[in-house]
Amino acid sequence: MAAHPRGEPAHTPLLQAEGLWLLAGGRPVLREVGFEVARAEVLVIVGPSGSGKSTLLRHIAGLDRPARGRVRVQGEDLHAGDEDAQQRLRRRQGVMFQSGALWSSLTVGENLMLPMRLFTTLDEQALRARAHALLERVGLADAFALAPAQLSGGMRKRAALARALALDPPLLLLDEPGSGLDPLNAQRLDELVLELRHHLGTAVVMVTHEIRSVRAVADRALYLDDKEMTMTAIGTPEELAGHASSVVRRFFAAGGELGS
Numbered sequence: 001m002a003a004h005p006r007g008e009p010a011h012t013p014l015l016q017a018e019g020l021w022l023l024a025g026g027r028p029v030l031r032e033v034g035f036e037v038a039r040a041e042v043l044v045i046v047g048p049s050g051s052g053k054s055t056l057l058r059h060i061a062g063l064d065r066p067a068r069g070r071v072r073v074q075g076e077d078l079h080a081g082d083e084d085a086q087q088r089l090r091r092r093q094g095v096m097f098q099s100g101a102l103w104s105s106l107t108v109g110e111n112l113m114l115p116m117r118l119f120t121t122l123d124e125q126a127l128r129a130r131a132h133a134l135l136e137r138v139g140l141a142d143a144f145a146l147a148p149a150q151l152s153g154g155m156r157k158r159a160a161l162a163r164a165l166a167l168d169p170p171l172l173l174l175d176e177p178g179s180g181l182d183p184l185n186a187q188r189l190d191e192l193v194l195e196l197r198h199h200l201g202t203a204v205v206m207v208t209h210e211i212r213s214v215r216a217v218a219d220r221a222l223y224l225d226d227k228e229m230t231m232t233a234i235g236t237p238e239e240l241a242g243h244a245s246s247v248v249r250r251f252f253a254a255g256g257e258l259g260s
């Protein structure tokens with residue numbers, strides 16, 4: 001179990017995936033996937049390209065509905081209630097997708113303020129103050145008035161992370177946040193994820209295919225196998241380095257990269 005910065009008892013898991021069977025584009029991609037994420041835990045999802053990592057994340061985020069099984073956020077079924085209830089649960093999750101871009105026609109500051117405008121009652125001054133504080137947290141204190149096009153790739157990722165934090169979610173879902181970054185900036189992003197967990201107690205479910213990143217951030221990792229079409233392992237990186245499956249062991253022990 002992860003360290004617990006807020007010191008609360010972690011009775012109900014923050015996230016529960018139960019017996020998930022998932023489709024993408026109408027075709028089966030994953031079956032019988034189940035796991036839990038504790039408060040302030042970092043769970044990393046790995047697996048070859050096409051194994052269903054992004055598909056799993058989309059279902060956890062509530063954007064797609066599982067063919068079978070359930071996703072619970074703080075004990076509540078993500079797909080059960082009416083649209084309002086589902087929205088309310090989705091807002092407990094800050095999401096940064098693989099293709100996750102900022103809205104290019106808005107400044108960085110407006111990008112952060114938009115979700116708060118839509119879903120909070122904060123007045124203009126409070127919105128601005130919060131957006132500035134978030135940008136400071138991700139090391140972009142001077143970027144408020146800039147257009148996304150004026151940022152480097154690494155800065156854009158950090159701004160997207162700040163936007164995912166706008167509604168102060170207890171859970172962050174990140175799909176390959178380090179992709180497209182040079183190793184140094186990718187490492188900085190990993191450090192930022194850990195810092196957020198430490199300071200805010202945010203739990204994180206993060207997709208990556210880089211073992212360096214897994215070692216840096218994961219409390220536990222979950223392996224999706226493209227041939228078996230399911231998760232074949234879950235555990236600490238050390239446990240998985242000694243796993244019975246040679247495919248899993250190779251990935252975690254060898255330290256190589258999987259596909260892309």
Ligand SMILES: Nc1ncnc2c1ncn2[C@@H]1O[C@H](COP(=O)(O)OP(=O)(O)OP(=O)(O)O)[C@@H](O)[C@H]1O
Pocket residue numbers: 024025026027029047048049050051052053054055056098209260
């Ligand atoms: N909209 C879609 N329509 C049809 N098939 C899809 C769709 N989205 C995903 N798939 C298929 O579902 C499978 C899983 O895709 P997914 O994007 O979840 O993989 P991934 O593990 O995230 O891969 P990568 O590491 O390349 O990002 C793949 O075979 C993919 O071709």
Ligand SMILES: [Mg+2]
Pocket residue numbers: 053054055098175
């Ligand atoms: Mg993907």
